[in-house]
Amino acid sequence: MAVKDRGTKRSSDSKIDKKSKKSKVEVQTESEDELDMSSESEAESNAQEAEEEDGLSASEDESEEPSTSANGSGNSREAHQNQKQVLKERKTNRKAGIQVEQIKKLWEKLRVRNPPMPKELRNKLVNETWELCQGVLGDLVLKHDASRVVQTLVKYANKETRDAVCLELKPFYYRLATSAYGKYLLIKLLHYGSKESRALIIQELHGKLRKLMRHREGAYVVEDMFVLYSTSKQKQHMIKEFWGAQYAYFQNDTDETVVEVCKESPEKRRLIASNLQGTIQATVEKGSTGFQILHAAMREYIQIMEGQEIREFIDLLAEQVAELVHTPEGCEVACAMIAWANNKEKKVILKSLKQHAEALATNEHGQLVLQTIFMTVDDYQLVWKTFGSEFSDKMVKLLTNKFSRRPFIYLVSGLNKSYFNPLVMNEIDKIKEKSKDTSKRPEEERRQLHLKSFIPLFYKTVIDNTYELLGENMGAQFIQELIYNNEIPDLSKELRTEAIDKIIDCVRGDLTKEDHVIHKPFTPRLLKALIQGGKWNRESKKIDEVEGIDVGFDFASKFVEELFDGGEDKDTVAAWIEDKDSSFVLVGLVDCFKAHPKESISKKFQQAVKKHNKLIKKQPEENKGAKVLENLMKA
DNA sequence: CAAACCCCGGCTTT
DNA sequence: AAAGCCGGGGTTTGTA
Numbered sequence: 168m169a170v171k172d173r174g175t176k177r178s179s180d181s182k183i184d185k186k187s188k189k190s191k192v193e194v195q196t197e198s199e200d201e202l203d204m205s206s207e208s209e210a211e212s213n214a215q216e217a218e219e220e221d222g223l224s225a226s227e228d229e230s231e232e233p234s235t236s237a238n239g240s241g242n243s244r245e246a247h248q249n250q251k252q253v254l255k256e257r258k259t260n261r262k263a264g265i266q267v268e269q270i271k272k273l274w275e276k277l278r279v280r281n282p283p284m285p286k287e288l289r290n291k292l293v294n295e296t297w298e299l300c301q302g303v304l305g306d307l308v309l310k311h312d313a314s315r316v317v318q319t320l321v322k323y324a325n326k327e328t329r330d331a332v333c334l335e336l337k338p339f340y341y342r343l344a345t346s347a348y349g350k351y352l353l354i355k356l357l358h359y360g361s362k363e364s365r366a367l368i369i370q371e372l373h374g375k376l377r378k379l380m381r382h383r384e385g386a387y388v389v390e391d392m393f394v395l396y397s398t399s400k401q402k403q404h405m406i407k408e409f410w411g412a413q414y415a416y417f418q419n420d421t422d423e424t425v426v427e428v429c430k431e432s433p434e435k436r437r438l439i440a441s442n443l444q445g446t447i448q449a450t451v452e453k454g455s456t457g458f459q460i461l462h463a464a465m466r467e468y469i470q471i472m473e474g475q476e477i478r479e480f481i482d483l484l485a486e487q488v489a490e491l492v493h494t495p496e497g498c499e500v501a502c503a504m505i506a507w508a509n510n511k512e513k514k515v516i517l518k519s520l521k522q523h524a525e526a527l528a529t530n531e532h533g534q535l536v537l538q539t540i541f542m543t544v545d546d547y548q549l550v551w552k553t554f555g556s557e558f559s560d561k562m563v564k565l566l567t568n569k570f571s572r573r574p575f576i577y578l579v580s581g582l583n584k585s586y587f588n589p590l591v592m593n594e595i596d597k598i599k600e601k602s603k604d605t606s607k608r609p610e611e612e613r614r615q616l617h618l619k620s621f622i623p624l625f626y627k628t629v630i631d632n633t634y635e636l637l638g639e640n641m642g643a644q645f646i647q648e649l650i651y652n653n654e655i656p657d658l659s660k661e662l663r664t665e666a667i668d669k670i671i672d673c674v675r676g677d678l679t680k681e682d683h684v685i686h687k688p689f690t691p692r693l694l695k696a697l698i699q700g701g702k703w704n705r706e707s708k709k710i711d712e713v714e715g716i717d718v719g720f721d722f723a724s725k726f727v728e729e730l731f732d733g734g735e736d737k738d739t740v741a742a743w744i745e746d747k748d749s750s751f752v753l754v755g756l757v758d759c760f761k762a763h764p765k766e767s768i769s770k771k772f773q774q775a776v777k778k779h780n781k782l783i784k785k786q787p788e789e790n791k792g793a794k795v796l797e798n799l800m801k802a
Numbered sequence: 803c804a805a806a807c808c809c810c811g812g813c814t815t816t
Numbered sequence: 817a818a819a820g821c822c823g824g825g826g827t828t829t830g831t832a
Contacts, residue, residue, distance in 0.1 A: 359817090569827090588826075588827090590826095640828080640829090688828095688829075691831090692829095692830095695831080703831095705803060705832080708832065754831080791831075792831080795831075
């Protein structure tokens with residue numbers, strides 16, 4: 168079944184992203200139309216079996232069919248056959264049986280898509296079908312074939328008819344949701360239905376969600392309803408049902424959060440916690456850990472859980488964290504778990520994440536989970552052992568990916584405001600708070616221990632892939648942060664020199680070539696930053712110089728020696744003036760040398776630039792760097 | 803730091 | 817029901 172496949176996929180593939188959501192209904196549509204109808208009689212008898220099973224196991228609160236006479240001797244094969252026969256007869260005899268044959272004929276015409284049928288004819292057929300269905304829908308929808316007729320009807324009907332179908336089926340929603348065939352119809356009703364129809368269905372199923380979540384078909388319907396077809400208000404309301412029975416039936420329209428309600432009395436908290444726990448555990452054990460609605464429920468639970476509940480929760484989920492990390496709610500839950508986990512639990516969690524390392528790092532949300540690991544796991548050897556080898560041959564990708572780069576930026580530059588917006592900072596503060604009893608080391612010490620593991624890999628990546636990294640803004644930015652990190656001088660010094668040499672090598676060559684790195688937006692910035700000897704600080708409007716590393720004047724001299732032969736190579740200087748991207752680098756160089764007037768290289772290079780005064784002046788307006796350079800040379 | 807830019811969800815249109 | 821517009825939020829960029 169399509170829905171089921173989709174579900175398993177979702178829960179086993181942690182890379183699933185939003186795009187896959189959209190394809191849901193398409194998947195079902197296909198399955199509907201491509202299903203082979205030739206083996207109809209067999210399919211039908213299966214349908215009957217399924218329906219019968221549903222009637223017995225799921226909808227115990229109603230008994231449309233009186234229990235069959237064969238109940239007592241159900242084990243006997245003969246009796247079973249007999250029972251089937253009875254059922255079959257009853258079906259053809261009852262009210263809807265008469266219509267079914269006609270309806271199916273109409274449907275055979277209606278469902279063909281090749282060639283596409285004219286709108287008017289289709290409308291006519293739809294109307295005929297509707298005439299026949301009206302009043303007997305309830306008898307049709309749980310049958311394998313007839314249910315699909317109604318699906319097609321819903322798909323092509325106008326709004327009024329759809330609303331009418333929806334209304335007539337009102338008493339059947341639960342049975343539809345728990346029926347192997349009916350669930351598709353219910354999802355179609357949600358998909359094609361108006362706001363009002365959706366609200367009606369959601370309203371009607373409210374109070375039965377907890378039961379549905381434990382049902383093999385129902386759970387998927389609830390998940391789709393939650394993810395795709397409900398407003399945020401309705402989502403909140405759905406989740407409230409998991410708090411407990413008293414929240415399931417009455418519309419508590421107060422917007423109280425779970426935390427506020429639990430504050431009212433310890434008794435309330437205990438009850439809500441135990442109800443949430445029950446649903447969560449049942450759903451996880453059913454293998455539906457990847458469900459988004461479940462993540463939302465977990466998110467509520469982690470806000471109110473205490474003491475032993477935390478241990479049990481972590482124990483339940485430690486090996487399945489990978490299934491949480493790709494949704495916002497699940498990510499929050501995963502981060503909380505890691506922050507709360509004791510050393511032993513952390514080990515289990517990390518072990519289970521190891522095989523998803525790359526997906527974790529590059530995922531929009533998973534990225535924060537990785538950072539949480541860096542921020543809360545003291546055992547740096549464990550972290551390196553878990554992720555080092557998984558990451559090592561993918562570093563270029565990881566450092567240039569807009570999500571995965573951040574945990575690594577964190578390692579080299581801490582909680583830098585320019586990479587963490589206030590909202591994320593807030594999340595991070597919550598994580599820190601949770602981990603204050605389980606993480607013993609001071610934050611910075613822990614970060615530096617992880618950094619120490621990663622620095623050789625970082626530099627190796629930069630040195631072996633300089634051109635590629637410079638070409639990407641993210642990569643170039645990372646290089647800058649890495650070079651300016653001097654927290655572990657002994658380890659970094661030589662590697663840094665090697666990396667800088669590589670960078671200089673990379674910018675040699677013919678600037679007029681389009682694929683020269685200088686034309687990548689961040690390369691001139693990086694060079695300028697290295698020449699200035701620090702990062703620009705917007706608050707103080709100054710350069711924050713970094714002590715103890717060979718940047719600034721040292722870099723500028725080296726750069727001029729290597730690229731312009733100390734200033735002797737006039738042609739190359741001219742080439743750098745004439746290019747609008749490289750001219751800014753010269754501005755940086757002249758600026759820097761002005762600040763070191765006594766050095767011989769300073770004089771030599773400034774003179775070399777001065778010789779090109781005419782060239783500088785005649786640069787067009789768009790070579791803004793040349794204009795700045797012109798003013799600089801006057802002064 | 804501000805301006806430009808991009809991405810997405812919701813709403814309107816045909 | 818699909819395509820296209822609009823506005824909000826977040827991110828990137830610009831050469832201090």
